[in-house]
Amino acid sequence: xxxxxxxxxxxxxxxxxxxxxxxxxxxxxxxxxxxxxxxxxxxxxxxxxxxxxxxxxxxxxxxxxxxxxxxxxxxxxxxxxxxxxxxxxxxxxxxxxxxxxxxxxxxxxxxxxxxxxxxxxxxxxxxxxxxxxxxxxxxxxxxxxxxxxxxxxxxxxxxxxxxxxxxxxxxxxxxxxxxxxxxxxxxxxxxxxxxxxxxxxxxxx
Amino acid sequence: xxxxxxxxxxxxxxxxxxxxxxxxxxxxxxxxxxxxxxxxxxxxxxxxxxxxxxxxxxxxxxxxxxxxxxxxxxxxxxxxxxxxxxxxxxxxxxxxxxxxxxxxxxxxxxxxxxxxxxxxxxxxxxxxxxxxxxxxxxxxxxxxxxxxxxxxxxxxxxxxxxxxxxxxxxxxxxxxxxxxxxxxxxxxxxx
Numbered sequence: 001x002x003x004x005x006x007x008x009x010x011x012x013x014x015x016x017x018x019x020x021x022x023x024x025x026x027x028x029x030x031x032x033x034x035x036x037x038x039x040x041x042x043x044x045x046x047x048x049x050x051x052x053x054x055x056x057x058x059x060x061x062x063x064x065x066x067x068x069x070x071x072x073x074x075x076x077x078x079x080x081x082x083x084x085x086x087x088x089x090x091x092x093x094x095x096x097x098x099x100x101x102x103x104x105x106x107x108x109x110x111x112x113x114x115x116x117x118x119x120x121x122x123x124x125x126x127x128x129x130x131x132x133x134x135x136x137x138x139x140x141x142x143x144x145x146x147x148x149x150x151x152x153x154x155x156x157x158x159x160x161x162x163x164x165x166x167x168x169x170x171x172x173x174x175x176x177x178x179x180x181x182x183x184x185x186x187x188x189x190x191x192x193x194x195x196x197x198x199x200x201x202x203x204x205x
Numbered sequence: 206x207x208x209x210x211x212x213x214x215x216x217x218x219x220x221x222x223x224x225x226x227x228x229x230x231x232x233x234x235x236x237x238x239x240x241x242x243x244x245x246x247x248x249x250x251x252x253x254x255x256x257x258x259x260x261x262x263x264x265x266x267x268x269x270x271x272x273x274x275x276x277x278x279x280x281x282x283x284x285x286x287x288x289x290x291x292x293x294x295x296x297x298x299x300x301x302x303x304x305x306x307x308x309x310x311x312x313x314x315x316x317x318x319x320x321x322x323x324x325x326x327x328x329x330x331x332x333x334x335x336x337x338x339x340x341x342x343x344x345x346x347x348x349x350x351x352x353x354x355x356x357x358x359x360x361x362x363x364x365x366x367x368x369x370x371x372x373x374x375x376x377x378x379x380x381x382x383x384x385x386x387x388x389x390x391x392x393x394x395x396x
Contacts, residue, residue: 034223075318120273
């Protein structure tokens, strides 16, 4: 190496500097590409994301409780709440959610498989402690708006871009008694397909 | 030969650097897309459709279920105000002004985000039962030994982090969030 340097004289250091710069640039560009690729692929391959964690606990056509106890259960949920989940599929029909709970904080969130909360509200939005909500996809929403009936204007309509959802119901329950109350509220809450809210299609068009 | 070696070295370096930098940005708690208020950190974009790819990757990795914009905001502290790890060998005081929320909770969780137990329940307090002074300020003691006033037991977690969740809060939006005055976490006596 040293012998070569001397033989080629002064032009060599400049040349080697260029090679080092080229390799460095190559490494940085490659690292950048791998960095971006890794970031974008994490959500695709993640098996422990929020959706995968709560999906096994989500009930069909009703809310079921997500365990949050210190020994096991789903991480990242407030332990002072009773948390419920209900799987919704809008492909066939819109879904209806009703909750009746007074004198406590509670909230409802619609969660999709991309770990995005597409819609959320809390008990302040509910009228006298009762929530009547319809979840629709964009096509159903367009149809509802076209044939807006008076019944619909009384409910909250939440539009979700995707058909597959989990509705999360969080009820503030800091004490044993409050937890029992919350479980009762959750059992009485509805989370059902609601085909009847759609306007009846007349065959004549 | 040398050029192949150089290429292999460059590829290995690129792979290492790329994966390492990706890991740094998505580990929990990630430095990207974070709002910092002293030792408290918040991710107001987490779980919204506005979230950037970094936040999405972080959420997918941590498995945390964020609070929606209509629900509230979570703030996390990993250290005390001198940036030392929170350990049950020491007592701590969380003191400050009541945050702008209809309801808020203080909970302890372990490194994996699981809530910490406490005799007869969980290591957590909610604002509805919190004792406050006349000027609206509060003081919570974290200790393994029972204390008068607001107390959360740390006996079931050797290391822990503190989570404050603000429900129905105005603090989610930009300026409200950056001017939010969060409580101080001061270390007391250590065993």
